[in-house]
Amino acid sequence: MKTFACGDIIPGCGATFTAPDVQGILVQTRRHAVEGHGMAEPGTVSDEPVLAHVRDAA
Ligand SMILES: [Zn+2]
Structure with missing residues (x-):
């Protein structure tokens, strides 16, 4: 499982x-x-920072 906390980037x-x-x-x-x-559709601009902070769930 993978997990991501938006607060890590925002x-x-x-x-x-x-x-x-x-x-x-x-x-x-x-x-x-x-x-x-409020990011522009389809939101893929967020992919790079998200990928940098995705963690393995315990
Ligand atoms: Zn958020």
Whole structure:
């Protein structure tokens, strides 16, 4: 399992994401980037910083 905490790249955001693999994380974080942080569709601009902070879930 993989996990990502949005607060790692956007201070103050409490959103966290868990998925079986990195692709599953990106599906969620792209949506969150657009809907939660006003990034341009389709939110893929967030992929690089997200990938840098994805962790293995315990
Ligand atoms: Zn966020």
